[in-house]
Amino acid sequence: ELKVEQNPLFLSMQEGKNYTIYCNYSTTSDRLYWYRQDPGKSLESLFVLLSNGAVKQEGRLMASLDTKARLSTLHITAAVHDLSATYFCAVDEDRDMRFGAGTRLTVKP
Amino acid sequence: DSGVTQTPKHLITATGQRVTLRCSPRSGDLSVYWYQQSLDQGLQFLIQYYNGEERAKGNILERFSAQQFPDLHSELNLSSLELGDSALYFCASSPGGGHEQFFGPGTRLTVL
Numbered sequence: 684e685l686k687v688e689q690n691p692l693f694l695s696m697q698e699g700k701n702y703t704i705y706c707n708y709s710t711t712s713d714r715l716y717w718y719r720q721d722p723g724k725s726l727e728s729l730f731v732l733l734s735n736g737a738v739k740q741e742g743r744l745m746a747s748l749d750t751k752a753r754l755s756t757l758h759i760t761a762a763v764h765d766l767s768a769t770y771f772c773a774v775d776e777d778r779d780m781r782f783g784a785g786t787r788l789t790v791k792p
Numbered sequence: 793d794s795g796v797t798q799t800p801k802h803l804i805t806a807t808g809q810r811v812t813l814r815c816s817p818r819s820g821d822l823s824v825y826w827y828q829q830s831l832d833q834g835l836q837f838l839i840q841y842y843n844g845e846e847r848a849k850g851n852i853l854e855r856f857s858a859q860q861f862p863d864l865h866s867e868l869n870l871s872s873l874e875l876g877d878s879a880l881y882f883c884a885s886s887p888g889g890g891h892e893q894f895f896g897p898g899t900r901l902t903v904l
Contacts, residue, residue: 716892725794725882726835728892771835779848780825782835 685710687774689783696762697791704786706755706772713750714775717757719768720785726771730757762790795819796896798883804902810871813899817864817885823847824866825886825893826858830879841866842888873903 686709696702706715717729730739732748732755739746743766745758755772769785795818805811817824826838828851837850841860852858855873860866870877880900884893 718895725897726884726895727794728894731892777848780837780840780850782827782837784834 685712685774685776685779685781687772687781687783689772689786691786692784693787693789695789695791696759698763699761701761702759704757704759704770704772704788706757706783708753708755708772708774708781710753710774710776711750712774712776713748715748715755716773716775717746717755718771718773718782720771721768729770759788762788764790764792766790794894794896796883796885796894798881798896798899800899801897802900802902804904805873806904807873807875809873809903810869811873811901813868813870813881813883813901815866815868815883815885815896817866817883818894821885821887821894822864823886823888823891823893824860824864825884826852826866826868827882827884828879829882829898830876833879835882838868870901875903877901878903 688707715732718726730746735750737748743760748755769787773782797816822843825840828836838852840848858868880898882898884895886893
């Protein structure tokens with residue numbers, strides 16, 4: 684059974700600091716996605732990672748995928764308040780799609 | 793705006809009832825996915841359709857069913873509703889597998 688684990692589940696950080704969210708999964712899939720969800724809103728696609736070693740960056744966020752370690756990371760650089768949201772990773776394996784539990788990020792001034 | 797539309801936005805109903813949620817995918821997308829998001833279960837994948845055919849099944853209860861029509865819109869039918877079915881139901885679409893999914897605004901279902 685495909686399992687996806689995110690940690691931490693809650694993250695409170697100060698503006699300007701760096702941090703990493705981890706996403707571990709249980710299969711050999713090489714299709715991993717990161718989404719953002721603001722309170723009361725829908726999910727917004729952030730990154731699509733489709734091969735081992737894939738790295739994508741958008742603003743202060745950078746995502747990477749290591750399929751051998753079955754690990755993806757979402758790195759936050761110099762956090763700002765606007766990044767406060769819940770971040771989900773999701774793994775797609777053929778006929779199954781699983782989301783992590785989400786990391787609720789709060790960036791404080 | 794993702795281009796995916798869902799109706800209705802809110803739905804309040806009673807236990808034992810049946811409801812239908814509707815989703816229109818982005819223009820050109822052939823895949824439609826349904827998800828349930830609740831506080832205790834998180835975001836759960838329910839089912840995927842691709843060009844009218846069921847392609848993948850997740851944690852969908854037998855009381856729930858879905859279909860995708862020739863015009864590619866999809867409906868999720870929930871029957872014999874229970875209090876625990878109260879949740880946000882999202883539809884997402886994509887061109888196909890291996891692509892990012894674009895989520896609709898969701899339907900908030902409340903079962904009283």
